[in-house]
Every structure is written in C-alpha cells, then in structure tokens.
Amino acid sequence: MNELVLTGIKPTGAVHLGNYIGAIKPALELAQNTEYQAIYFVADYHGLTTNPNPKEFRQLTYGIAATWLALGLDPEKVIFYRQSDVPEIFELNWILACFSPKGLMNRAHAYKAIVDSNKETHRENDYGVNMGVFTYPILMASDILLFQSNIVPVGKDQIQHVEIARDIAESFNRHYGDTFVLPAFQVEKETSVLPGLDGRKMSKSYGNTIPLFEEPTKLRKLINKIKTDSLPPEAPKDPETSILFMLYKEFATMEEIEEMREKFKRGIGWGEVKSELYQVINRFLEEPRKKYHELMSKPEEIDFILEKGAKKARERSLPFLKEVKRRIGM
Known part of the structure; x- marks a missing residue:
C-alpha cells in the first residue's frame, strides 16, 4: 500500500511565496510520485482561532482552495476537501483531547510565544488565548491521524505539531494497542525558513510577505x-x-x-x-x-470540487473512526 502524504493550509491571509515554496510546492511534487497517495485540505476551522470576519473568512477559504487548483492540483487524482466538511475530524479531536496532557499543550510554540509576549507587556499570561489557540495542536493531530498519514510536509516552524501528533498517537496506542500510524514530517531543507522582504522569516504577522x-x-x-x-x-x-x-x-x-x-x-x-x-x-x-482569478469568480465551482472531495475523505475516514471508537468501548 502506498504511503499517504497529507498537507493542509489554513485561511488566515493571502497565500505568499513562503507558503508556496515551503509547503505547496513540495506537497505537489510528492503527489506526482506514484509511490504516494496524496491528501490536501483547506484547514478552515484552524483559521477560526483568530475570530475572523465571516465574509473575509469565506473568501480566504475559497482563496486557499483556488490556489491549490490553480497550481495544478488534480482533484480527480487526489483527495481534496474542506476541513469543516468532514465531521469525523472533530469527533476524533475530542477523543484525542482525552489522551493529550495539558503539559504538552503548554509547550506548544505558538502558545508559548503568546505567553512570553504577555509577560513582556506585563499582562496576564493567558491574555488573548482562547481554547482554540491552546488546543490547536490536538485538532492538527486529528487532521493527521484520522487518515493514517505517513508523511506531513511542513515548514521548519511546524515540525513540533507533527511531533505532538506522534506523542498523542503513542499515548493512545499504549492504552489500546497499535491503532494510529506515527507520522513523519518532511521539510525542504534549503527553504525551511524562507526570509521575507526585511530578512526575517516570511510571515503574514510580520507584514513582509510577497502574495503569490x-x-x-x-x-x-x-x-x-x-x-x-x-x-x-x-x-x-x-x-x-x-x-x-x-x-x-x-x-x-x-x-x-x-x-x-x-x-x-x-x-x-x-x-x-x-x-x-x-x-x-x-x-x-x-x-x-x-x-x-477565474476560480475565485466561480465559488460554486470550488464548492462542488470540495464537497466531492469531502465525500471521498469521509469514505476513507469513517471506517477508521469506527475502529477507534470500538477500541475505546463505544
């Protein structure tokens, strides 16, 4: 059976060159390799942690999907879906949360960065932290583990999320036997952290990106x-x-x-x-x-493609979720 490669991008801003070089390009190249089966998704629920404007959020979600398609993703040859269209992800998210130590979440880089910033500005440690932000790594683990992913192409700053997914999977497997595949990350070494306009890491938060x-x-x-x-x-x-x-x-x-x-x-x-x-x-x-731009002018066409992909994703994920539930006694 071919190894499964999974890649998702959240809709928090216009896709930039760093996203393309660090994640999209290597993911598309892996899909061309017949040794792999590829899954791509728009991580819309991940983007909800910033409480976005609904109209803008919808456009950004379409923008991520249109980006993949415009760059050559063939939805007939891969599984391509919108995260929110696959409810099994969120059911597994709760199950995995029960095997995720709080200490592990405390060590997540994104959360620690907010805490450190709050300390520097003499605010409460958890100021501005909603539970979506805090438990973000668990939802990402659910994205990865539900499909028994073998390889997850990521930027260097995302390696920890794959490691957390492995930790959670190992915790579950210790209780119920080998259930989840332990995923491995793959980083493009030469472009692991692409500099932006000002020399710092290319990031929307720094405002130093070049939109794709x-x-x-x-x-x-x-x-x-x-x-x-x-x-x-x-x-x-x-x-x-x-x-x-x-x-x-x-x-x-x-x-x-x-x-x-x-x-x-x-x-x-x-x-x-x-x-x-x-x-x-x-x-x-x-x-x-x-x-x-042609795709963005036809959102109904994007919806059709994503819904068709979600059906394929659910056909694959539902039997496995049932097995997970059986193992925990449900």
Missing part, C-alpha cells in the same frame, strides 16, 4: 523592496547566502540557475538580480494567476 498571485506591477515593486547588503555591483557575491538567489532557484530553469550562480561569482548588481528574479517569478505565475 500579486499582479505584475505590484509584484515587481515588492521584489525591489527585498533587503540586500551594500556590496557594489562589481563585487563577487555568495549565491548560497542570498535571499534573492534562494527565491530565484525556485522558479528558474536549471540552465538559468547555473548562469545566475556564475553572475554572482563574477559580480552583479542587486538591481539586476531583482529584475531577473521578477522575470522568472512572473513567467511562472502567469497562467496560475489567471486560473486563480
């Missing part, structure tokens, strides 16, 4: 804002430490990459690098951008 389907003029302006050093054009530069080269490699051909590498070593101005980076990114995104 940005229109060409704005895309060029954002690329020109990427932070670089003050080396003069004629000075040799190290391509392996350059944000620009890191991005360039993800969208250029092998021949273009080697040519750019040589230009770095001989000396090239940052303005010229940014111009060529824009050219290869815009070239790659031209067709996906067009398809994305």
Whole structure:
C-alpha cells in the first residue's frame, strides 16, 4: 500500500511565496510520485482561532482552495476537501483531547510565544488565548491521524505539531494497542525558513510577505523592496547566502540557475538580480494567476470540487473512526 502524504493550509491571509515554496510546492511534487497517495485540505476551522470576519473568512477559504487548483492540483487524482466538511475530524479531536496532557499543550510554540509576549507587556499570561489557540495542536493531530498519514510536509516552524501528533498517537496506542500510524514530517531543507522582504522569516504577522498571485506591477515593486547588503555591483557575491538567489532557484530553469550562480561569482548588481528574479517569478505565475482569478469568480465551482472531495475523505475516514471508537468501548 502506498504511503499517504497529507498537507493542509489554513485561511488566515493571502497565500505568499513562503507558503508556496515551503509547503505547496513540495506537497505537489510528492503527489506526482506514484509511490504516494496524496491528501490536501483547506484547514478552515484552524483559521477560526483568530475570530475572523465571516465574509473575509469565506473568501480566504475559497482563496486557499483556488490556489491549490490553480497550481495544478488534480482533484480527480487526489483527495481534496474542506476541513469543516468532514465531521469525523472533530469527533476524533475530542477523543484525542482525552489522551493529550495539558503539559504538552503548554509547550506548544505558538502558545508559548503568546505567553512570553504577555509577560513582556506585563499582562496576564493567558491574555488573548482562547481554547482554540491552546488546543490547536490536538485538532492538527486529528487532521493527521484520522487518515493514517505517513508523511506531513511542513515548514521548519511546524515540525513540533507533527511531533505532538506522534506523542498523542503513542499515548493512545499504549492504552489500546497499535491503532494510529506515527507520522513523519518532511521539510525542504534549503527553504525551511524562507526570509521575507526585511530578512526575517516570511510571515503574514510580520507584514513582509510577497502574495503569490500579486499582479505584475505590484509584484515587481515588492521584489525591489527585498533587503540586500551594500556590496557594489562589481563585487563577487555568495549565491548560497542570498535571499534573492534562494527565491530565484525556485522558479528558474536549471540552465538559468547555473548562469545566475556564475553572475554572482563574477559580480552583479542587486538591481539586476531583482529584475531577473521578477522575470522568472512572473513567467511562472502567469497562467496560475489567471486560473486563480477565474476560480475565485466561480465559488460554486470550488464548492462542488470540495464537497466531492469531502465525500471521498469521509469514505476513507469513517471506517477508521469506527475502529477507534470500538477500541475505546463505544
């Protein structure tokens, strides 16, 4: 039986280059490998932790789905669904919560970051923390474990969530015997944390992202804002430490990459690098951008695809949930 690869993205903002390079691209590449069976989902309930505006939330959810489809995801060849359309996930979430120590949740990076921030600003430790935020790793574990996922492609900052899923699965398995598959994470090593416009990690919270389907003029302006050093054009530069080269490699051909590498070593101005980076990114995104906007104008078409995918997801997940319930005596 083929190993199962599972990837989900939550609708908390426009998909950016970091999302594409760190999670979407490697997940799509795995789907092309006949050794794997792929599952993709829109993690809409995960996005609810920030209490979003309903209209905006709906559009962001459609945006995630349209992004996958525009970038070449074939819903006929994979399982592709909206998290909220698969109720088995949320039933398993409660079961797993009963095997999740509070101490484990206390150590979750996202929760700890909020607590640390509150301490620095002299607020109550749990100020701004709803239970969705606190128990977020359990719902993610449910996403992963319900489908017996073997591999979960993640960014470096998401590794802990897969490790928590393993801890919860092991806790359950100790009580009831081998039930859950222990998932493994997969990180793209070279792009595990992609820098943003200001050199920090590319993140919506930092406001330093480049939206994936940005229109060409704005895309060029954002690329020109990427932070670089003050080396003069004629000075040799190290391509392996350059944000620009890191991005360039993800969208250029092998021949273009080697040519750019040589230009770095001989000396090239940052303005010229940014111009060529824009050219290869815009070239790659031209067709996906067009398809994305077409899909966003037809939400009913997206709904049809997601509902069809949810049916396949439930056909797979329901028998396993019944087995889980049988093991705990239900």
